[in-house]
Amino acid sequence: xxxxxxxxxxxxxxxxxxxxxxxxxxxxxxxxxxxxxxxxxxxxxxxxxxxxxxxxxxxxxxxxxxxxxxxxxxxxxxxxxxxxxxxxxxxxxxxxxxxxxxxxxxxxxxxxxxxxxxxxxxxxxxxxxxxxxxxxxxxxxxxxxxxxxx
Numbered sequence: 001x002x003x004x005x006x007x008x009x010x011x012x013x014x015x016x017x018x019x020x021x022x023x024x025x026x027x028x029x030x031x032x033x034x035x036x037x038x039x040x041x042x043x044x045x046x047x048x049x050x051x052x053x054x055x056x057x058x059x060x061x062x063x064x065x066x067x068x069x070x071x072x073x074x075x076x077x078x079x080x081x082x083x084x085x086x087x088x089x090x091x092x093x094x095x096x097x098x099x100x101x102x103x104x105x106x107x108x109x110x111x112x113x114x115x116x117x118x119x120x121x122x123x124x125x126x127x128x129x130x131x132x133x134x135x136x137x138x139x140x141x142x143x144x145x146x147x148x149x150x
Contacts, residue, residue, distance in 0.1 A: 041068070
């Protein structure tokens with residue numbers, strides 16, 4: 001039974017996953033913070049990202065949609081830096097990472113999805129005053145350990 005309790009073990013475990021496994025885990029990380037994003041396209045692309053049977057064409061189209069949503073979310077943040085919109089932007093970035101082909105992101109796609117999800121929680125924390133970033137890390141450790149143990 002695998003237990004993950006720190007980022008070093010987390011990163012190493014993510015690095016051991018193949019492309020399909022990384023996409024599935026990354027989609028889980030993004031889905032865990034989906035409630036922070038108001039763009040309904042992200043929920044749809046995460047369904048594709050989490051589908052082991054999704055075709056290459058479906059994945060490419062979902063990535064294109066996720067990138068467009070990321071741009072739109074970033075635009076809504078505005079120069080004022082609306083932190084709740086910023087959270088949505090990072091959820092969208094997490095979805096983009098989940099759909100990006102393996103080898104095209106530093107640290108791996110699942111790592112990037114995880115970090116974007118954590119930043120989404122941090123953005124929310126700025127508004128609410130709740131410190132949820134560490135809780136998000138622990139949720140990710142549990143999600144990955146559950147995946148590895150299944």
